[in-house]
Amino acid sequence: MEKKVVISGFGGQGIMLAGELLAEAGKEEGKNVTFLPSYGPEMRGGTAYCDVIVSDKPIASPVIAHPEAAIIMNLPSLTKFEPLMQENGLIILNKTIIPEDVSRDDLKVCEIDAQAIANELGNEKVANLILLAAYAEIEKTVSIETLKKALRVLLTGRKEKLISINEKAIDTGARLARDFISSLS
Amino acid sequence: MKTLYKMPEAITERPTTYCPGCPHGVAHRIIAELLGEMELTKKAVIVWPVGCSVFGYYFxxxxAVEAAHGRACAMATGIKRAHPESFVITYQGDGDLASIGIAETIHAAARGERITVIYVNNGNYGMTGGQMAPTTLLGQVTTTSPYGRDARANGFPMKVPEMLATMDGPVYIARAALDSPKHIIQAKKFIRKAFNAQARDLGFALVELISSCPTNWKMTPVEALERIKNEVLPIFPIGEMKVNEGVA
Amino acid sequence: MADKVLMKGAEAIAESAIRAGCMAFFGYPITPQNETPEYFSRRMPQVGRVFLQAESEVAAINMVYGAACTGTRVITTSSSPGISLMQEGFSYIANSNVPCVVVNVMRGGPGLGDIAPAQADYNQATKGGGHGDYHSIVVAPHTVQEAVDLIYLAFDLADKYRMMVVMLMDGLMGQMMEPVEFHDWVEVENRKPPEWATVGQGERKERNIITSLEILPEGLEKMDIALQEKYRKVRESEVRFEEYMMDDAKYAITAFGTVARIAKTVVDMAREKGIKVGLIRPVTVWPFPYEVLEERANQVDFFFDVEMNEGQMLIDVKLGVNGKRPVYYYGRLGGIVPSPEEILKEFEKKMEVSK
Incomplete structure (x- = not known):
């Protein structure tokens, strides 16, 4: 098993946290993982993305040139990664701020109104984990339980109080993904 | 029998290679005397510069370590931080310290680095043949200011102690001169305080020693000392510029 | 050994250095390696060691030089433009025979270039860089774990030969997170300064002088010959490389660092298509593993060198192959990381040519 995903959006949407969480969860499950953030001269704003690979085998290149899956949180990210996607790849789309449709018809697209749902849960910032959990549930990269466990490694100190809302976000994302899977069949 | 005169133990038996009448030997002797008197000889690491005193460790x-040109304060910082028990001195000329090494000097001072800087200013680059230095006086003829130093073209002489005395890091900053027995005795007093600053873990200390360069000034040793008194000291006045509590 | 921790390469090398007994860090901020000094600045005070942000790279390397003269395990990290500024210090350190470790997280150049991953400082690192006849041992990890391992080796070799060891990385390795296992702590706190260190004469019979200066040519030649003798021993004993799928290979890719890691993917992809290709990866790029290339030249049809520069290691590969087989090159410049697909495509073109 080797799963590769690109997570992309604006700086501030929690792109790196989502990527690190997935990598941490992969590590928890005893897999090989790499997490590679994009980095630029700007510290804030702009498009931020990361490549995460989870694998049973040693991972060679940490760079994902043609994603088999992508979590897309803003329009510039869709513009950048849609043409690069592998055939029949999977896109998890943050529908709240991307009303545009994915134009390629070979791609599987799981649309989630993530920021609106996050708001309902009480914190718009957990949209990232709703989408990440949806991805994990569809691709079975890591289990939902491990994702939640990994929260405790990443959210420590002052951030510890954010664990429970993030757990809710993960559960919600996983549930929406199951709906998506049954809609396919 | 009463001993009236002896060589300080820190002075080696090797004859110096300095030009006749050069005050480097006087500066070396003051340092060596104080190292002995303050029982610092065996703890001392001296960082020697690039300049006439490049072979200072022979004398x-x-x-001792030999720094790259201008880097003595950085190298001394590395030694002191890695091994705080060492007593670390830099011995630098005006080209080395005030020109190529001014950044290292100012930042070591700003950090209050526990090192002692002996800064020998003879107004030119002695070793390389008497070129203009940052400390060369206006109008002074050198091999690279053949018409005399011109302020418009070459700027003004740099007064390092005055500059450093405005900073918070240094605890002792002074200028002495090596032109007369009276001034040499004063220089020793100043350097003792600079050594105290490090020995008592108080902070950065620097003493500038106004020196002569008879060879490149094209003067006899006595004429060169006269020039210090008449021409140099009015521009570079001697005295203590910063004396924090505890160094005396 | 403890459990694996997920860590950025830039932070993992700092933690590894601390565990390997590094007592002092001196450095100056530059992208893309700021996470390393930042990590040191947090950790060194916690373990009672020295972190100092210098006023420039020039000052930083001379602080390293000073600390190295006391026999203390000392490190600096920087990126290409900063490393250029340090070259003077490297040369002095070489001729003073003092140990230290320098990490270069390479970025695109020349000049200010960019901050993307590159390998364009290979020549500078392996052929000297500063003035004079000198070398530094240069190691080039291709994973975060290997970087962690090689930091230990770097300090050991620096102490053993009393010379500088350079680790060549790039922004990709610095930013990448991977699970790593750290090694046991090296006990250095109670270590006495070595006999040659300049820390004050103390009880020692003779005083120590560390200098790179010897004004008489006959004397300097003796020092130079002694240096070369040391380098000969390093060449004899410290060459390290990895071979991947080379046993039955008909073709060999050569690459170091990040590109070597990508090249492993290329080898896997090619093998799936039935192409018998392997990878020869120098771990030490100085001393360079010339012999293995000469040996493999009897086995493979051609070599295919891939780098993120204009073909700097290519020259060493050619020296090793020594004209026995063609050596082709493919590379990207400016901080572009080549994809496995494009490397494979270029490789297959060379297969066509060589038919």
Missing amino acids: IGTD
């Missing part, structure tokens, strides 16, 4: 017998 003062302590552990």
